[in-house]
Each structure stands twice: as C-alpha cells, then as structure tokens.
Amino acid sequence: MGIRRLRLLQGFVLLSVIGNCCARFVVExxxxxxxxxxxxxxxxxxxxxxxxxxxxxxxxxxxxxxxxxxxxxxxxxxxxxxxxxxxxxxxxxxxxxxxxxxxxxxxxxxxxxxxxxxxxxxxxxxxxxxxxxxxxxxxxxxxxxxxxxxxxxxxxxxxxxxxxxxxxxxxxxxxxxxWREAVPHPDDRVEYELWTNSNDECGVKCDMLMEFVKDFKGAAQILEKGGYTQFTPHYITWYCPEAFTLSRQCKSQCINHGRYCAPDPEQDFSSGYDGKDVVIENLRQLCVFRVANETSKPWLWWDYVTDFQIRCPMKDKKYNKECADDVIKSLGLDGKKIEKCMGDRNADADNPVLKEEQDAQVGKGSRGDVTILPTLVVNNRQYRGKLAKGAVLKAICSGFEETTEPAVCLSGDVETNECLDNNGGCWQDKIANLTACKDTFRGRVCECPLVDGVQFKGDGYSHCEASGPGRCKINNGGCWHDSRDGHAYSACLGFGDVKCQCPPGFKGDGVKSCEDIDECKEKKACQCPECSCKNTWGSYECSCSGDLLYIRDHDTCISKRGTEVRSAWAAVWVILIGLAMAGGGAYLVYRYRLRSYMDSEIRAIMAQYMPLDSQAEVPNHVSEDRA
Missing domain, CATH: 3.50.30.30 (Glucose Oxidase; domain 1)
Structure with missing residues (x-):
C-alpha cells in the first residue's frame, strides 16, 4: 500500500473515534x-x-x-x-x-x-x-x-x-x-490527567513527551504522596472502520479485531514494530496504574513509565513484554494482576480498560475532545502552553485556592523571577546577601526570611531585623562590628530589649558606629602620679616609671623590691606557723597518751583495796554460832 493510502486509512481511523460529526474543540x-x-x-x-x-x-x-x-x-x-x-x-x-x-x-x-x-x-x-x-x-x-x-x-x-x-x-x-481563573479551583485537591503514549519513535513530540515525564516525575510523586493531587494517565486509541478490519493494515495496527488501534511507529508495515505493539504497551501501562492504585501507591506509574523508557527503548529492540516484566518485578508490582487486567487481546470483544479510554476521549463539560498527543487537562480544563516541568507545575498549582497550595508550589521550579529585578521592591541586606523577596507561581511576596534558625521580623518591604537569642550570628544582628590587630568587637547583645550597644571602651549608637574612647585623654585611667597611659583600640595600657609595678585593680604603682621582700617574709612566717602547728599537735598527742597511762595505773592500785564497778561483789561470810 502506498503512503497516500496509508495516510487515508489513518484518517479514517481517526475520524472513527470522533464520530459522524466534527470533534468538539474547546478554546481555553x-x-x-x-x-x-x-x-x-x-x-x-x-x-x-x-x-x-x-x-x-x-x-x-x-x-x-x-x-x-x-x-x-x-x-x-x-x-x-x-x-x-x-x-x-x-x-x-x-x-x-x-x-x-x-x-x-x-x-x-x-x-x-x-x-x-x-x-x-x-x-x-x-x-x-x-x-x-x-x-x-x-x-x-x-x-x-x-x-x-x-x-x-x-x-x-x-x-x-x-x-x-x-x-x-x-x-x-x-x-x-x-490567567487567575484560567484553571478553576473548586476544592483543596487538584485533579489532572495526562494523555500520553508509550511510543518513543514518533519524532520531536515523542522526545518532548518522554523528557517531560522524566523531569516531572519527582514533583508529581510529591504531590500525589501528600494527597494534594489525583493524577490519572490516559492513552488515545482509535478503532478501525468495520470495512477495513480484515486488512493487513488494521491487523498490524489493532487488537481485539480492530477495536483498539495505534499508528505504525515507523510508518512502515514491512519492518520494525507494529501499531498493535504500541496499543499493548499502552494497555500494560494503564494496568500498571490500576494495580498500583489498588495498593494505594499510584505514583509507581511514574517509576514504571520512566524506567521502561530507559530500559526498553524501540531503538534497542527491547520494546517487548520480557523487558516490561523485568521493570514490573523491580518495582515490586504484581505481574499476574497486571496481566489479568490486560485481558485477551485476540478476543472479538471489548476490552474494559481500553473501552473506558475511548469513552474518556469524548469531551465533557468545559473540556473538549482529546484528539492530539500529548494533552494535559487540569481540573477539567485543557492546559495550553509549553510541556515543561515549571510551566505545568505552575498550571497545577493555580488549581489550588490561594494559601492552600503545597510547599512544592513555592519552590524554585515555579518561581516567577520577579525578585531578579530590583529585588522585587522588598527589603534586602546586600552585605549579608539577605532578602525578603520570594518568588511564587502567583508572583513575588515580601516576607522577612528565616536564616539558620534565626527569624527576621518586620514588614518585609522596608524593614527586617533579626530577633531571638541567635540574632547576633546573622550579620551581628544588624549592629556595628569591627576588627583590628587580631581584636574583634561587636555591639550586638544576644538578650534583653536593647539590641545594639557599644561594648566597653567604645561610644556611639551601636548600629552604624562605635568610636574608640581615649581613656587616657578623658582621665579615666592611670591616675596615680607615677603612672603613664597609652590608648589602644577598645582599651588602654598603663605602665609605671622605674622599677615600679602597676596594679590595675587599685590604679597604683608599687615597688618590685618591696614586693619581693614582703614575699620572702611571708614565706618565713608560713614556715614558722607550720612548725608551731606541728609542735602543738605533738604535745597534745603526748598529753593524751600520758593521761591514759596514769589512769590505768591508778585503777590497778585501787582494785587491790575495794571492788570497782566493773568487778563482782565479794560474798559476806557469817560464822555458824551467830546463825
């Protein structure tokens, strides 16, 4: 059959699903x-x-x-x-x-x-x-x-x-x-569907679709696992007009006796894969989704589809059941359930799964008929625009009511980049590279940031300042700070109501400036007659003339020799006191031992003449003639 006849047949197949009149196309x-x-x-x-x-x-x-x-x-x-x-x-x-x-x-x-x-x-x-x-x-x-x-x-x-x-x-x-009402948001969950295809050899559009699925997988799974969205994959199928069901073209493009068809991937009926191979894999992917959904893990569809694209491409001649089964097994899915879901592809009867897909292609409500691939529908409105992760995520996020969108909707994937122009008109600290501007899919917001556990507070437009105990860690809490000659000073106070106060040795507002106090000039140090004063940054140094030693606590000078003599006499007195205490202790021990010895001797002598308390009384003997 020539190319012209092939295209004519494909036109008949396409028209068959649409019906006897034109498809209903809704303009968004x-x-x-x-x-x-x-x-x-x-x-x-x-x-x-x-x-x-x-x-x-x-x-x-x-x-x-x-x-x-x-x-x-x-x-x-x-x-x-x-x-x-x-x-x-x-x-x-x-x-x-x-x-x-x-x-x-x-x-x-x-x-x-x-x-x-x-x-x-x-x-x-x-x-x-x-x-x-x-x-x-x-x-x-x-x-x-x-x-x-x-x-x-x-x-x-x-x-x-x-x-x-x-x-x-x-x-x-x-x-x-x-575009705020371009996607309705009736509740706190977004429902969206992607009309896709497992064919990876259809040119630019197939490449674009495959790339999108890989890029969007992560965001889609986050949304699905969090219960924010309900995703449903769909696959377009056509059916062969009854007059052509026995033709070679319909047999190679269709299953179930011409009821479900897809174009030949290479548009060459004599070699490569057939359209029915694509229909079978599409059916398998639908059943993967259904079986995964039964186990409350519908997001596994994204894993299967991306893994199948990588492991089982047509160009490597791996687009087959064996390769698909390996992917299914690696994801822990029940292969027998999937095979049962797919049904008999040779039966002259409707396939329940694919019949539902053909019914879903017909437009309902605000959505028109699905006739092209890929097609994305969000809250029953067909998406218009580039099929790219950031753009699609922005469309899905607009289906949430404002302030109810999940965190992924406020991520860099959907940022509007308004903060790049004049910082979006928000507060910023260029020195610390901090900003209150945050891009969201609805536009920028000016909100004081949270940095390293430190919350900044303010209106977000003209004013933000660090608050809490850790505020001095972030740009010194907005207070003055400086360092010289290995010494660093900061005016930031990590507690209390006062936030910025110049440290001792400085004066100023504590925010923009702190100036060194010249303690020598202001006569606040080194006041003794023998003292000489030298101002330093943040402090001062005092010294004494001659052999004198400066005592800072008393702001006075004393002789170094006097200090040494006093130290020697102190040592002598310590030794004498120690000897005296040792002698006194020995005397007390001597007296105690002597007294104990004398007491024992006296008790022995007295025991010879009278009973002591510790001895038994001697019996009194009376003569018989007195009895």
Missing amino acids: KNSLTVTSPEKIKGTHDSAIGNFGIPQYGGSMAGAVVYPKENQKACKSFDEFGISFQSKPGSLPTFVLVDRGDCFFALKVWNAQKAGASAVLVADNIEEALITMDTPEEDGSSAKYIENITIPSALIEKTFGETLKKAISGGDMVNVNLD
Whole structure:
C-alpha cells in the first residue's frame, strides 16, 4: 500500500473515534482588561496560545505597542532595527501583531527575540476565537517552538482594530492579562490527567513527551504522596472502520479485531514494530496504574513509565513484554494482576480498560475532545502552553485556592523571577546577601526570611531585623562590628530589649558606629602620679616609671623590691606557723597518751583495796554460832 493510502486509512481511523460529526474543540481563554485610555477601558476574552508559558494563577500588566513595520511579525525585527526591550522602571512591552502569512509560533518567537514580554495577535477575520496551535515540527521550527517562554493570546479582529486606533492616535494603551481563573479551583485537591503514549519513535513530540515525564516525575510523586493531587494517565486509541478490519493494515495496527488501534511507529508495515505493539504497551501501562492504585501507591506509574523508557527503548529492540516484566518485578508490582487486567487481546470483544479510554476521549463539560498527543487537562480544563516541568507545575498549582497550595508550589521550579529585578521592591541586606523577596507561581511576596534558625521580623518591604537569642550570628544582628590587630568587637547583645550597644571602651549608637574612647585623654585611667597611659583600640595600657609595678585593680604603682621582700617574709612566717602547728599537735598527742597511762595505773592500785564497778561483789561470810 502506498503512503497516500496509508495516510487515508489513518484518517479514517481517526475520524472513527470522533464520530459522524466534527470533534468538539474547546478554546481555553483568559481575561484581557484595558486599563487606559479611559475611552476604551473594558474587559475582553482572549484565547491562550498553545505554546510558550502562560502565567497560570497570575496576571501581567503591560503597555501595548503596534510596530510600524513588520506588522505580521513573520520576519526578525532585527532586520528593521526594532527593539521592544522595556527600560528599567517601565511596564513590560506587549507587542500587537496581525494574523496571517506565517505560523503563530513564529510571530511570537520573533517578538520574543526583540524583547517583547507578551504577544497579542489580532485576528484578520470576524470569527469566534480559536486556539493558536503549534505547527507540525520540522527541523527548523522545533528549536524555536521549544524556546518560546513568553505568553501569547489571540484577540478578535474588532478589538484589535480598537487597540490600533488608540495607539495611532497617540494614546498610551495599558492592558492586564489575567490567567487567575484560567484553571478553576473548586476544592483543596487538584485533579489532572495526562494523555500520553508509550511510543518513543514518533519524532520531536515523542522526545518532548518522554523528557517531560522524566523531569516531572519527582514533583508529581510529591504531590500525589501528600494527597494534594489525583493524577490519572490516559492513552488515545482509535478503532478501525468495520470495512477495513480484515486488512493487513488494521491487523498490524489493532487488537481485539480492530477495536483498539495505534499508528505504525515507523510508518512502515514491512519492518520494525507494529501499531498493535504500541496499543499493548499502552494497555500494560494503564494496568500498571490500576494495580498500583489498588495498593494505594499510584505514583509507581511514574517509576514504571520512566524506567521502561530507559530500559526498553524501540531503538534497542527491547520494546517487548520480557523487558516490561523485568521493570514490573523491580518495582515490586504484581505481574499476574497486571496481566489479568490486560485481558485477551485476540478476543472479538471489548476490552474494559481500553473501552473506558475511548469513552474518556469524548469531551465533557468545559473540556473538549482529546484528539492530539500529548494533552494535559487540569481540573477539567485543557492546559495550553509549553510541556515543561515549571510551566505545568505552575498550571497545577493555580488549581489550588490561594494559601492552600503545597510547599512544592513555592519552590524554585515555579518561581516567577520577579525578585531578579530590583529585588522585587522588598527589603534586602546586600552585605549579608539577605532578602525578603520570594518568588511564587502567583508572583513575588515580601516576607522577612528565616536564616539558620534565626527569624527576621518586620514588614518585609522596608524593614527586617533579626530577633531571638541567635540574632547576633546573622550579620551581628544588624549592629556595628569591627576588627583590628587580631581584636574583634561587636555591639550586638544576644538578650534583653536593647539590641545594639557599644561594648566597653567604645561610644556611639551601636548600629552604624562605635568610636574608640581615649581613656587616657578623658582621665579615666592611670591616675596615680607615677603612672603613664597609652590608648589602644577598645582599651588602654598603663605602665609605671622605674622599677615600679602597676596594679590595675587599685590604679597604683608599687615597688618590685618591696614586693619581693614582703614575699620572702611571708614565706618565713608560713614556715614558722607550720612548725608551731606541728609542735602543738605533738604535745597534745603526748598529753593524751600520758593521761591514759596514769589512769590505768591508778585503777590497778585501787582494785587491790575495794571492788570497782566493773568487778563482782565479794560474798559476806557469817560464822555458824551467830546463825
């Protein structure tokens, strides 16, 4: 079959899932408000571009410029010597260009290179707003589409003419682009889904999708483990028209007798992998998610998909069941449950899992039909913009009510970089490299920082100061400090109400300055007649003339010889007192031993003449004639 017939067949397959009428495509919009001049003030709808980075959850104010040349922006503005770079202190530049003659993305890219902060494309026909989509990437367009970082929007023809007229009349036209309601936030949990594909050989879009999944995995798992989000993966499938189910093309692209199909990866039916190989792996990945979800670990889907991309690529001929089973086993998932979930791929019957996927492709409520890959849907609104970690995370975070977003939403991944320009107007200490400015996905906030356990307090805009016991560790608590000749002094007090006070030997406010006190000049030291004074930084030194020795505690001088004589006599007295105490002790011992000896002798003599208390009484003998 020729290429033309192949593309025709794929067109039939695609139309089959959509139905007998056209797919329902929902244009995602954001609000655009004209704030000046007074005569055209008002709010209008604009359609979010499907590339670049819309500021989901935030807004952006700017001044509109309509170039006099290159008004369709199909050429580089450098050729015309035009720059849209805003000057410091001025509003960002929003460039208004006309639709036609080249891709929407190329217009935005040319304006971005010239310094534009956002692009408004005025429609050239009266019609309902459409989404500015990316062109089919080729080698030349893929690079610049990937590098578009500014937001863009399509506006209606009539509104565009109104803006042009005001600008040509000399009015300064200021507008505000607002994406805060682009993603609804009905509760404290964000539900989002990614329509993806396991095929890794479909060119630039596949490479972009695979790279995104790897980059976003960490943030997605944090959100899921914390219960902040509910993520669901989806896979697009088509079915083969009944008239073609027995054809070679449908058999190679479909399973379950033509009910679920995917295009041939290499678009070559004679070699390589078939479309049905992609459908089977897509089904396996859906079942991995279901089995992981049953064990309350839905985030394991991200591990499986990223590991499968790395370990089982098509180019290495490892895109097969054996390699997939190895990945499943390494993650501790139940392979038998996954296989049971996948069902019989050869049965002439519906597959429950894939049937649900086809039903989910049909748009519901505010979401249109899913017809392209990749598609990201957040809180039932289709995401428009660059498929990149920071941009997608910003869109998901805008689905939380303000102040309820998780910590990952306040991380560097979604920072708005407003703090890079004049520190965002917040307090900063350039010496200690401290700032109260923090970027969030909703814009910057001025909040006094917490540094090394020390909390700074203040309004965050003009004033922040360290508080608590550890405040002196951080830039000396904002107090004066200095060091010279190996000596360091600080005016910071780590306790009490007074925070800065010059240390002894200095005078001043303790914050900006502390000056050395000249104790010698102010007659505060070395007042004795023999003393001489020398001032030092933070202190002083006193010395005495001749052989005299200075005693600082008494501010006096004494003779060094006198000190030595007194020291010698003191030693003599210590020796004499020691001898006297030894002699007295010996005398007392002698007297005690002598007294004990005399007492024992006396007791022995007296015992011969009378009984003592310790002896038994002698019996009294009476003669018989007296009885």
